[in-house]
Amino acid sequence: xxxxxxxxxxxxxxxxxxxxxxxxxxxxxxxxxxxxxxxxxxxxxxxxxxxxxxxxxxxxxxxxxxxxxxxxxxxxxxxxxxxxxxxxxxxxxxxxxxxxxxxxxxxxxxxxx
Amino acid sequence: xxxxxxxxxxxxxxxxxxxxxxxxxxxxxxxxxxxxxxxxxxxxxxxxxxxxxxxxxxxxxxxxxxxxxxxxxxxxxxxxxxxxxxxxxxxxxxxxxxxxxxxxxxxxxxxx
Numbered sequence: 592x593x594x595x596x597x598x599x600x601x602x603x604x605x606x607x608x609x610x611x612x613x614x615x616x617x618x619x620x621x622x623x624x625x626x627x628x629x630x631x632x633x634x635x636x637x638x639x640x641x642x643x644x645x646x647x648x649x650x651x652x653x654x655x656x657x658x659x660x661x662x663x664x665x666x667x668x669x670x671x672x673x674x675x676x677x678x679x680x681x682x683x684x685x686x687x688x689x690x691x692x693x694x695x696x697x698x699x700x701x702x703x704x
Numbered sequence: 705x706x707x708x709x710x711x712x713x714x715x716x717x718x719x720x721x722x723x724x725x726x727x728x729x730x731x732x733x734x735x736x737x738x739x740x741x742x743x744x745x746x747x748x749x750x751x752x753x754x755x756x757x758x759x760x761x762x763x764x765x766x767x768x769x770x771x772x773x774x775x776x777x778x779x780x781x782x783x784x785x786x787x788x789x790x791x792x793x794x795x796x797x798x799x800x801x802x803x804x805x806x807x808x809x810x811x812x813x814x815x816x
Contacts, residue, residue, distance in 0.1 A: 595747075622802060624802070624803065624804075626804075633806060633807075633808045633809065634793065634795075634804075634806035634809070635806075636803040636804065636805070639802050639803055641802075647801075647802065647803060649803075650803070682747070682748065684748075689802040690736075690797075690802065692738070692750050692753060693750070693804060694750070695740075695747045695748040695749070696747055697746065697747040698747060
């Protein structure tokens with residue numbers, strides 16, 4: 592597709608379960624980013640990939656959060672043992688290079704019961 | 705550390721009114737500055753950007769000028785429309801970094 596694609600668009604799960612969120616960046620974009628948008632914290636950076644490497648993981652809030660990127664394309668954000676405070680909209684963005692404007696997907700709305 | 709402060713919302717205006725949404729920043733070096741917009745039910749879209757002091761970004765009738773001396777990047781539009789109703793985010797990317805640092809967002813409602 593033409594834009595950044597994220598799936599699922601909505602996810603409801605029980606506290607303690609693991610979840611995986613997927614991001615498919617714009618074709619040819621080498622940089623990929625994950626952000627989180629929540630009522631209490633606003634828009635926060637989580638992690639940045641250049642190719643398959645993650646030179647900046649400084650925003651991951653705990654070791655329950657991890658992400659990977661394979662083939663320089665699709666990325667998966669995994670949250671283990673989910674907690675209620677993980678409820679948020681998780682946004683993925685991509686850019687042609689690290690210093691180019693970032694294009695955002697529509698996000699995954701995660702609700703932890 | 706780097707941070708962005710936006711005027712608190714919500715902001716409500718009548719159609720054709722003049723709009724200003726204030727944004728100030730704290731950053732080392734020379735950051736790039738951005739305004740993103742989130743229309744109801746949609747994702748974040750880049751509205752405009754400026755990469756160095758005194759640059760003016762513009763798009764869809766919106767403008768913002770990078771003011772190094774006042775560390776500001778205020779968003780302006782001369783005549784707003786109902787379709788401009790959205791949440792607006794000011795953001796910076798510090799030099800040498802890739803991540804965006806966002807302000808808290810300003811919800812704008814335009815009444816006919």
